[in-house]
Amino acid sequence: MPLVKSISGSQPPLVMVLESLPKRDKGRVLFEVRSTDVNGAQQFMDRVDFTSARSRAGLVANINRIPGVAQPVTDAMLIQVFAEFTAWQAQPAPRSDFVLTLRRMAEVAAQGTSIPVENPPTPEAVRTAFTHAINDMAIAAPNMVLTWEAEHADKLQVLDVDYHHLQAAPSIDFTTALAEAVRPRPLAWWRSHGGGLHFIYIAVPPYAADELAACAALAVMQIDPTASVELLTQTRHPKSRRVPQATPGASHGR
Numbered sequence: 001m002p003l004v005k006s007i008s009g010s011q012p013p014l015v016m017v018l019e020s021l022p023k024r025d026k027g028r029v030l031f032e033v034r035s036t037d038v039n040g041a042q043q044f045m046d047r048v049d050f051t052s053a054r055s056r057a058g059l060v061a062n063i064n065r066i067p068g069v070a071q072p073v074t075d076a077m078l079i080q081v082f083a084e085f086t087a088w089q090a091q092p093a094p095r096s097d098f099v100l101t102l103r104r105m106a107e108v109a110a111q112g113t114s115i116p117v118e119n120p121p122t123p124e125a126v127r128t129a130f131t132h133a134i135n136d137m138a139i140a141a142p143n144m145v146l147t148w149e150a151e152h153a154d155k156l157q158v159l160d161v162d163y164h165h166l167q168a169a170p171s172i173d174f175t176t177a178l179a180e181a182v183r184p185r186p187l188a189w190w191r192s193h194g195g196g197l198h199f200i201y202i203a204v205p206p207y208a209a210d211e212l213a214a215c216a217a218l219a220v221m222q223i224d225p226t227a228s229v230e231l232l233t234q235t236r237h238p239k240s241r242r243v244p245q246a247t248p249g250a251s252h253g254r
Contacts, residue, residue, distance in 0.1 A: 046058075126202045143242060179197055193236065
């Protein structure tokens with residue numbers, strides 16, 4: 001995550017965006033400087049090793065060649081900004097209270113594997129964490145579920161479409177056609193172990209995930225009145241085998 005700083009004393013004001021380079025370039029910092037002209041256009045970008053006076057001197061010279069820089073940038077200004085960046089980078093990252101938990105169905109959350117969502121939990125951060133949980137996690141045990149707290153339903157919501165009240169679940173062709181027809185489109189969907197459907201929604205500002213899932217639930221009921229729908233903050237992992245539980249009775253869509 002970059003740090004954005006104004007260079008105090010430069011004229012016109014310049015903005016620096018500092019971001020660490022990959023670990024193979026340890027000690028180096030990506031140092032991007034652009035003038036804040038009326039169009040906001042970037043006029044300069046460079047890489048510099050702040051521990052090297054020669055590298056800093058070259059950067060100062062290049063910055064001061066930018067057209068319209070009346071008050072030159074000095075080495076002292078760069079050293080001050082780099083010191084602020086170093087202190088900022090050393091601060092611990094804020095913890096996110098939004099965590100996905102992968103666990104067995106019979107387990108409690110504390111027994112599962114936590115997958116934190118990056119803070120702040122933007123739609124892209126939620127997408128990344130959820131996709132990692134679904135695509136990258138090793139799933140060997142049966143009856144694995146992915147869960148999260150209900151307070152985060154505005155960021156991530158499951159629409160569960162069930163047919164447990166019917167004698168038999170609809171065909172794959174039927175549920176596939178239903179899934180393709182539903183609007184708004186989900187982040188992902190799959191046919192559940194029992195023959196129903198799971199739709200996954202994340203927020204698409206200005207709409208929250210649970211709002212989008214509710215709209216999709218109405219669409220499902222309009223297309224197929226025989227379906228039952230439920231909004232959840234958990235889903236059985238699509239790669240996990242389903243093994244019947246001790247409770248008697250079977251149902252479609254879970």
